[in-house]
């Protein structure tokens with residue numbers, strides 16, 4: 001495991017996502033209202049680029065025909081067969097304990113601490129004035 | 138007597154309705170007059186032509202009259218021969234499918250009273266379904282209310298193909314009344330023929346019509362689940378009668394697979410559809426539709442994924458098997474015990490009132 005700088009915080013505003021490659025793994029990083037989450041960009045069903053699907057809310061119901069949407073922007077829907085995953089946990093909606101996509105720890109670190117290490121900034125140029133998104137892979 | 142089935146509860150037998158003349162004493166003046174003056178008779182279901190092999194096994198065919206109409210024959214062939222403890226009578230006749238709502242209701246009421254008079258009161262092993270005019274849910278509710286107090290009626294009977302899919306709100310009053318009285322609803326193979334029996338028009342042959350019956354059962358299950366009927370009426374229990382069995386595992390798998398991708402369209406279906414169906418739906422075991430291969434039969438039972446769903450039935454006098462071989466070869470013995478007794482007892486709570 002190593003900590004990898006994948007983007008400056010300023011490049012990943014709330015509601016956005018970015019696909020990066022870390023140690024050869026395709027990983028999608030999401031900003032949900034200032035909190036960052038990272039999921040492997042591979043659907044546990046048949047391997048689609050999960051994080052290229054639509055980001056939506058959670059649709060539930062108070063009874064037949066009574067729709068409700070909550071947690072807007074927190075659900076990713078696989079572009080191939082529509083399975084829904086919780087961006088915060090990587091768990092599927094249908095079978096959260098059995099079907100999940102891999103999740104990686106994310107933190108925000110400032111440039112000054114990054115320059116000291118032990119971070120690996122392979123593709124991102126780090127400057128001391130900025131904050132960065134760091135994924136542990 | 139068949140020792141294997143001794144003490145079993147037979148969840149699907151068919152006493153035959155001889156015709157309108159038999160039902161006249163159970164009709165009011167108006168309908169007696171109307172049927173006689175119009176000469177209207179023969180409301181037998183097109184789904185079960187009297188002379189067709191499926192409608193009656195050769196050695197069960199009475200020398201006179203229609204299949205299943207002879208009381209003592211039915212006693213010896215359907216009850217004594219299998220050692221049956223209880224058998225549930227599902228009369229199949231035109232009241233439930235007539236185009237006229239009020240005429241349909243009159244025929245259904247007459248059948249229910251005739252059933253009570255001529256069958257239930259003559260053999261304590263017999264129980265029956267309430268036949269209702271499915272074409273008029275408000276009249277169906279009246280009929281259920283009229284008879285629900287007699288606990289020898291243990292179920293409400295509907296045809297598999299009706300005027301609308303059973304998940305539509307039109308039918309809510311029937312589900313509500315069923316739940317109110319603790320009555321399961323039996324959905325029996327057969328059609329009102331308001332539409333072609335296949336989703337792509339009229340088939341040319343009886344073979345096609347009968348084999349394709351499982352499609353409409355799939356549609357009705359899909360409708361009940363996706364419209365949220367089991368959410369609205371959590372106590373509702375459905376029994377599929379003469380639906381066949383082995384189509385079920387593939388259907389459950391396909392239902393679940395597709396639900397995973399599009400479940401947001403029906404978010405009240407908040408758990409896998411097969412789990413909902415396993416909780417709310419039962420099936421009678423004839424026809425079973427598997428080769429006489431113990432391994433295949435055992436695998437099929439396993440794939441259904443529940444020991445609670447199957448209910449023993451002979452489907453008398455319909456021709457599904459020969460002699461008294463009502464149990465598919467290789468049917469797992471533990472499961473058979475449940476299907477013959479425990480499962481019917483829990484599917485039909487009213488049976489418990491007689492059995493200590």
Ligand code: FES
Nearest residue numbers: 043045046078081
């Ligand atoms: S590959 Fe993602 S749902 Fe099938």
